[in-house]
Amino acid sequence: MNRTLIQDVLTARKIGESATVAGWVRTVRHSKGGFSFLSLNDGSCFAQLQIVADQSLPNYEAEVLHLSAGCSVVVAGELVASQGKGQAVEMQARELRVLGQCDAETYPIQPKHHSFEFLRTVAHLRPRTNTFGAVARVRNRICSAIHEFFQQRGFLYVHTPIITASDCEGAGEQFGVSTLDPAAPPRDEKGQVDFAQDFFGRRTYLTVSGQLAVEPYCCSLGDVYTFGPTFRAENSNTPRHLAEFWMVEPELAFADLDDDARLAEDFLKFIFSAVLQNCADDLKFFNERVDKTILETLQGIAESEFVRLSYTEAMDILGKANRTWDYPPKWGADLQTEHERFLTEETFHRPVIVTDYPAAIKPFYMYLNDPDEQGRRTVRAMDVLVPKTGEIIGGSQREHRLDVLEGRMSDCGLNRDDYWWYLDLRRYGGIPHAGFGLGLERCVQFCTGMANIRDVIPYPRTPRNAEF
């Protein structure tokens, strides 16, 4: 069909021009004067195009008068200056064809307010609403900005596997992948399930991170990034966690943690600027209906410097704070949510990059710092914390010294043989390198103000929920 997107009609077409548009009716208002007003949305932008359909249309009485919210139509007509308020231009229909009827009695998306909880139960129809259309467009813009940012800087896009054999990537519980019959799996002599007879001849899992798999490409080709789905089988029931989510993981060659933090800050600012620039109508809607601070916050961040401080400095600030804690800050323990919020929302009012966490609470692959004057060991890790969402990025400089890495693996109780290829990178031409992971959905949450992560991904997967 040779149609014009409503976005183009509203921005690029002039009064007097003809066009054909197609979309879904949002609301219908019939006038006894012999004409009807349709609000038409086709997803190309937030705005609706008002269609004026009058009784000169041959199907006016038979079809137009029976249209309701949700019907799909194709309209050919001419752009005219609107006589009413609320829109500058509208389309005078010359021909209106109904593509799909929509029973108003049973259609779940009524022209009224719905709760996000209810809309989750109709996830296949919620993209027809203002909110979820806007979320989808912002999410898309963020994804294109991610690729733009890295491609402009010469990063290579690398596809890491979804299915992995390493069962100790260190980032959480994993989903097993198997084609064995769960009711009657083959058993070995000890009565254990014999995964040697499974599809891959060994135990396999869905990936919890592409990092380990992308490092070899970084240590061969330079700056790289991976961007794909990630799976965590944690029983997490929060507005910030999904069992299936998307993660961007750049890996910088010949780089340390300072380079990494600088990249993370530039990266987030690039994304926020892109969204501000290209999704103005959607953001205006979020700012009015979802979170009245979202525009101010995004603009403020795009222009301000992120705060940098070490874990030890953060502990000092928290320790001196004049308030009571559910978890009193203590060097050696991880930052609690209340600590993170205090830093971002009450102390600095902007993103904070916390670096150099105690080695004992971080994974084996992070670069080990020299002991401080008190003999405490830290690693070159960083978390980028933002107001409300909390941790949006986690990253580190990687340990590239073979002996130190092997020592850390022993301390963590890991078997070197399982990581022979990972250790090879340090054995043969090892280089300092660093990287981070950005949770895409948390980024979408931050840009839209949507409170629940289940509402920024089309079909959320969470414990006990894989509908649609």
Added chain:
RNA sequence: UCCCCGAUAGCUCAAUCGGUAGAGCGAGCGGCUGUUAACCGCUAGGUUCAAGGUUCGAGUCCUUGUCGGGGAGCCA
């Protein structure tokens, strides 16, 4: 997984001390109207999440379960 809260009409919610289950929106019909969160009138619409229990009587109290929300942990 732990703590707290909730589940009533298609949707959003109300229902006093345990005593006849209501409103708004939406829908249908009619009126009015270059309308646009339209407006006015009428009508239909209920296994009060499920299963037990207490009681003359349960939407309301008790138990268990399911689902949802908020907080925490795990993290992105």
